[in-house]
Amino acid sequence: MSAPSFSLVGLGPIINRWKNLVAGAVVLAAVVSIVVALLMPNIYRSTAIFIPTNPQTADPDRLLEENGQSRNKLELGGRAEDLDRAITIGESQPVAELLIKKFNLYKHYEAGAPGDDQADNFVLKEFTDNLSIVHNERDAIELTFTDKDKNLAAQIANTLVQVIDSVNQQLTLENRRKVLDLYRYRYDYLSTSFERSRKELLGARKRYGIFGLEMQGRYMVKQIIETEAALRKAEASGGDVAGLRRALRGLTKADGGNLINLESYVQGTDSLSMFTTRVTDLQARLISARSAYETAELSLRGRLSSVYIVQKAYPATKKIKPVRWLIVTGSVVLTFVLSVIFIVLLELYRRNRPSAIRPA
Incomplete structure (x- = not known):
C-alpha cells in the first residue's frame, strides 16, 4: 500500500x-x-545632546589668571573617562529614583503606591526601558527618553541632564572646598604678616625719626650745610656761636634733642629700607592672595556647569510608535x-488516514 x-x-x-x-x-x-x-497610545521620543567637560578644569586653583591670561580653560569632553562617568551617573539607580519621585511616575505608570516591592520594580523597569544614554560617533552623549506624554518625555530628558551635571560637580566639590580653605588661610596669613610689618615700620619711623627717606635726607643735609655755614660766619664775626653749635649738634647727634637728626637717620636708613621693602612685598602678595581667594570663592559658589549642552530636549512633533x-x-x-498552513495540514491528515488509503 x-x-x-x-x-x-x-x-x-x-x-x-x-x-x-x-x-x-x-x-x-x-x-x-x-x-x-x-x-x-502614541509613544514620543525626546533627545538631549550634551558634551561632558573635565571637572578638574573647574577647580578654583586652575581658574586663576596669570600674566593676564587664564591658566586653564574649561575643557570640553571627548575623553573616554568623562563620557563613561556621565553615562554611569545617568544610568545609576539613585538618579532614576530621584526622577521617579520628582515626576510622580508611580501615578503616571499606574503602578500603585510607592514602597511596595512589586510597584517599585515595575516603575524602575519602565523608567530604565524608556531611557537610552549612548555615546555617539562624534564624542557626544545622546540622552533619549520615550513616553506617551511628549511634554513629560522632554522634561525628564532635560532634568536628567541637569542631574548628571549636578552629580558630576559633586565629584570635585569637596576638593574645591579644600582649595578654597587653602586660599583663605594664605590670605589670612599674609594679612596678619602685613599688619605686623606695617606696625614695625611705623615704630621704626618714630624711633629713628624718619618719615620720608629721600625728601627728608635732602632737606636735612641742606639744613646742616646752612647751619654749619652760619656757624662759621658767627665764629668769624663774633655772633651767637653757642646757639649755632647747639643747633648743629641737634641736627647731627641723636642726643642733641632733635627728633629728626643725621645720626638717627643714618642708623635707621637700612632698617627703614628693609621694612619698606618687606611691607611693599607683603602688600603686593596680599592683593594677589585676595584676588585669588575671591576668584576661588566665585568659582565654588558659581557652580560652573560640567556639561556643555549642544541640544536641549524638545517635545516631539511626531510619534515613533x-x-x-x-x-x-x-x-x-x-x-x-x-490559516493556509492549518488547512494544508488538515488536508494532509485527511488524505493519510487509514480509511482514505485503498489497496492498489
Missing part, C-alpha cells in the same frame, strides 16, 4: 475549498488588529499564512 503524495500544485484548490474559513480568519484578524492598534498600518498588515499576513 502507498499513501497519496501532496504537491504545492494542489495548494490553490485547497485554499479555494477553504476560502470562506481563510477569508473569515483574515477579516477577523484585520478587525482585531485595527481595534488594538487604535487603542494603543505604534506604526498602525504595519501592525494591521502584519496581523493580516500572519493570519493568512497560519
Whole structure:
C-alpha cells in the first residue's frame, strides 16, 4: 500500500475549498488588529545632546589668571573617562529614583503606591526601558527618553541632564572646598604678616625719626650745610656761636634733642629700607592672595556647569510608535499564512488516514 503524495500544485484548490474559513480568519484578524492598534497610545521620543567637560578644569586653583591670561580653560569632553562617568551617573539607580519621585511616575505608570516591592520594580523597569544614554560617533552623549506624554518625555530628558551635571560637580566639590580653605588661610596669613610689618615700620619711623627717606635726607643735609655755614660766619664775626653749635649738634647727634637728626637717620636708613621693602612685598602678595581667594570663592559658589549642552530636549512633533498600518498588515499576513498552513495540514491528515488509503 502507498499513501497519496501532496504537491504545492494542489495548494490553490485547497485554499479555494477553504476560502470562506481563510477569508473569515483574515477579516477577523484585520478587525482585531485595527481595534488594538487604535487603542494603543502614541509613544514620543525626546533627545538631549550634551558634551561632558573635565571637572578638574573647574577647580578654583586652575581658574586663576596669570600674566593676564587664564591658566586653564574649561575643557570640553571627548575623553573616554568623562563620557563613561556621565553615562554611569545617568544610568545609576539613585538618579532614576530621584526622577521617579520628582515626576510622580508611580501615578503616571499606574503602578500603585510607592514602597511596595512589586510597584517599585515595575516603575524602575519602565523608567530604565524608556531611557537610552549612548555615546555617539562624534564624542557626544545622546540622552533619549520615550513616553506617551511628549511634554513629560522632554522634561525628564532635560532634568536628567541637569542631574548628571549636578552629580558630576559633586565629584570635585569637596576638593574645591579644600582649595578654597587653602586660599583663605594664605590670605589670612599674609594679612596678619602685613599688619605686623606695617606696625614695625611705623615704630621704626618714630624711633629713628624718619618719615620720608629721600625728601627728608635732602632737606636735612641742606639744613646742616646752612647751619654749619652760619656757624662759621658767627665764629668769624663774633655772633651767637653757642646757639649755632647747639643747633648743629641737634641736627647731627641723636642726643642733641632733635627728633629728626643725621645720626638717627643714618642708623635707621637700612632698617627703614628693609621694612619698606618687606611691607611693599607683603602688600603686593596680599592683593594677589585676595584676588585669588575671591576668584576661588566665585568659582565654588558659581557652580560652573560640567556639561556643555549642544541640544536641549524638545517635545516631539511626531510619534515613533505604534506604526498602525504595519501592525494591521502584519496581523493580516500572519493570519493568512497560519490559516493556509492549518488547512494544508488538515488536508494532509485527511488524505493519510487509514480509511482514505485503498489497496492498489
